[in-house]
Amino acid sequence: MGSCAARIGIACLALMGIAGGAAAAECRPDTVEFRGAGTARFTVEVADDAAERARGLMFRESLPRSAGMLFVYDHAQSVSFWMRNTLIPLDMIFVDDTGIVRRVHENARPHDETPIPGGDDIQMVIEVNGGLARRLGIEEGSEMRSPALDQSKAVWPCG
Numbered sequence: 688m689g690s691c692a693a694r695i696g697i698a699c700l701a702l703m704g705i706a707g708g709a710a711a712a713e714c715r716p717d718t719v720e721f722r723g724a725g726t727a728r729f730t731v732e733v734a735d736d737a738a739e740r741a742r743g744l745m746f747r748e749s750l751p752r753s754a755g756m757l758f759v760y761d762h763a764q765s766v767s768f769w770m771r772n773t774l775i776p777l778d779m780i781f782v783d784d785t786g787i788v789r790r791v792h793e794n795a796r797p798h799d800e801t802p803i804p805g806g807d808d809i810q811m812v813i814e815v816n817g818g819l820a821r822r823l824g825i826e827e828g829s830e831m832r833s834p835a836l837d838q839s840k841a842v843w844p845c846g
Contacts (some may be wrong), residue, residue: 693772712846719757719813721831722843723788725824731757733835744814745772751845755808755815759835766792768792770799776817781805786841788829791820811835 722725729771730753731764734740740758744750760766763784772795781790792803794817805812811833820826832843 690725694799696717712831714834716834718833719755719756720823720843721779721788721822721823721829723829724826725829727823727825729753729755729813731813732756733757733759735835743768743773744777748774750775750777750816752816752819755813757833757835758814760810766805766809767802767809768795768805768812769802770795770797772814773797777814778814778817778820778825779803779805780813780820780831781794782811782813782831783808784810784837784840786831786833786836786843788827788831791821791826794818804825806836836840 714731717730719729719731732754734743734756743838746754766781768779773795774796776797779795781792781793783789789806789809790836792805795803811831813831830843832841832845834845836844838844838846
């Protein structure tokens, strides 16, 4: 019986180690998470300079369901997007410097050059496949977690 309890204890410790490792792995530069009305996690490509942000997801014929692009700005500002040369419908999730979703623009139309304003004080924008934000419960007021946020300001910090 003692041997069995020891094995169970070791198994519990191993599971705790796996869970602890998973928790640490949740906050990675190539991952963003959302919580609010729903929860979601996306693997993202990061666009954090002017050239990468200008190209965005142009000319892509598809995007995996759990993938997206994270546009990171040096400071919170007024941002506006368009769909020039973008071949797939996208949801645009506009996030402030604390990680709060301030606006969601659903199903932006491919090739549409009409400006899509995100609002003032936007630090990041996440583009994902069109329709996913609603299906996953990402809406205004949802919280995003990412190491790209200033962790001292983040409402849902890493760690």
